[in-house]
Amino acid sequence: MTATKKKVKRRIVWRRVLPIIAVPLVIILAITELPKAFHQRKTIDEVSVSELSVLELRALRRYSNEYHLEAARTKGIDRPFKSHEELLNDKYGYIIKYNLRELHDCKYYEIPLLTNSMPFLKKDAADFLDELGRRFFKTLKDNDIQNYRFQISSILRTEADQHNLRQNNVNATQNKSSHYFATTFDIAQTCFYPKGQTEPIYSYRLRNLLLRNLLEMQDEGRCYVLLETQTKCIHITVR
Numbered sequence: 001m002t003a004t005k006k007k008v009k010r011r012i013v014w015r016r017v018l019p020i021i022a023v024p025l026v027i028i029l030a031i032t033e034l035p036k037a038f039h040q041r042k043t044i045d046e047v048s049v050s051e052l053s054v055l056e057l058r059a060l061r062r063y064s065n066e067y068h069l070e071a072a073r074t075k076g077i078d079r080p081f082k083s084h085e086e087l088l089n090d091k092y093g094y095i096i097k098y099n100l101r102e103l104h105d106c107k108y109y110e111i112p113l114l115t116n117s118m119p120f121l122k123k124d125a126a127d128f129l130d131e132l133g134r135r136f137f138k139t140l141k142d143n144d145i146q147n148y149r150f151q152i153s154s155i156l157r158t159e160a161d162q163h164n165l166r167q168n169n170v171n172a173t174q175n176k177s178s179h180y181f182a183t184t185f186d187i188a189q190t191c192f193y194p195k196g197q198t199e200p201i202y203s204y205r206l207r208n209l210l211l212r213n214l215l216e217m218q219d220e221g222r223c224y225v226l227l228e229t230q231t232k233c234i235h236i237t238v239r
Contacts, residue, residue, distance in 0.1 A: 041146040043194070049143075049205035059215055060227035067224050068178040068237040075239065076122060076181025081158040084118060100182060101126040103155065108133025110151050110193050110200075116161040117154045122182045125238040128222060129185065135213045148206055149193040153233055154179060154186040178237050186233040210234075 052060070077098045081087045087094055094100060103119040103126060105111055111119055121129065129152075137147055157165070157179035178184040187210070190202045214225045214236065226235040 041141070041144050044145055044148065044192075044201075044203050044205050047143060047145055047205065049208050052208055052211065056211070056215060057227070059218065060211060060225055063218075063224040063226060065178065065226065065235075068184060068226065068235065069176055071224060071237050071239045072178035072181035072183045075124070076178075076183040080177075080180035081156075083158050083160045087118060087120070087158070095120075098182065099123045103129075103152070106130075106133075107147075108137065108149060109187075110149050111155075112151065112153070114155065116165050117157045117179065118161075120156045120182055121185065122238075125183045125185070128217075128238045132210075132213060132217065135216070136210055139209050139213060143209070147195040148201075148203075149195075150206075150210055151188040151191040151193070151200065152185055153188045153191075155184075156180075156182050184235070184237040186228075186231075186235055189227075189232045189234055207234075 077100075091102075095102070099122055100120045101123050103111055103121060108130065133150075136150065140147055157177055159180075162177050162179070179186075190204055190207050191200045192203055192206045193200050211225075211227070211234065214223065214234065217223050218225050221239060223239055224237045228235050
C-alpha cells in the first residue's frame with residue numbers, strides 16, 4: 001500500500017471515529033455546564049451575612065486621616081488643584097504629567113454626578129479600584145450572590161471643593177485633605193446597584209462583604225481604610 005493510500009485510509013478512519021468521540025463529550029459538557037449558564041444567583045436579601053466583629057470595626061478605624069494624608073502626599077500628585085477649571089483647561093496635559101486616569105461608570109462601580117470632586121485618580125489608585133471590584137465580584141460569586149456595583153461618592157478634590165464641603169461636612173478638614181492628591185476616594189457605605197439596574201438598593205450586608213475585601217487589602221499593605229459614620233462613607237487611600 002502506498003503512503004498516499006495510507007494517508008487517505010487514516011483520514012477515513014478519523015472521520016468515522018471523531019463523531020463517536022465528540023458526541024458523548026458534547027453531551028457531557030451540556031449536562032455539566034448548561035445548568036450553570038441558567039443558574040440564577042441569589043439577591044443579597046436571600047443571603048445571611050454576619051455583622052462586623054469588634055476586631056473588624058477596630059481595624060476600620062485604626063488609621064486616622066493623618067495616615068491617609070501622609071500616604072497621599074507621598075504617593076500622589078505634587079500639589080492640589082485650585083479649581084475644576086484649572087484641571088480642565090489642560091486636562092490631557094495633567095493626565096500625562098501626573099499619570100492620571102479619568103474614571104467612568106463600569107461593571108464594578110457607579111459614579112453619580114460629582115458636585116465637590118472630579119473623577120480622576122493616579123493610575124495605580126485606579127488599578128487598585130478595579131482590583132477591589134474584581135475581589136468584590138468574586139466574593140459575591142463565592143456566596144452565590146448576584147452582582148452588585150458599589151457607588152463612588154468622592155474622588156479628587158480641588159481647594160475650592162474642600163472649601164465648599166466645609167460648609168456642610170464635619171469630616172472635611174480645613175486646609176488639608178488626602179483627596180487633593182489623586183490617591184484617595186470615598187465609597188458610599190450602603191448604596192449598591194443590582195446588575196442591569198440604574199436605581200440603587202441600600203444594604204448593610206453588601207457593605208460588610210465589601211469592607212472585608214478592603215480589610216484584606218489593608219492587611220496586605222495596599223491601602224488605608226477609614227469607616228466614617230457621620231458621612232456614611234468608606235474613606236480609602238491607596239498606599
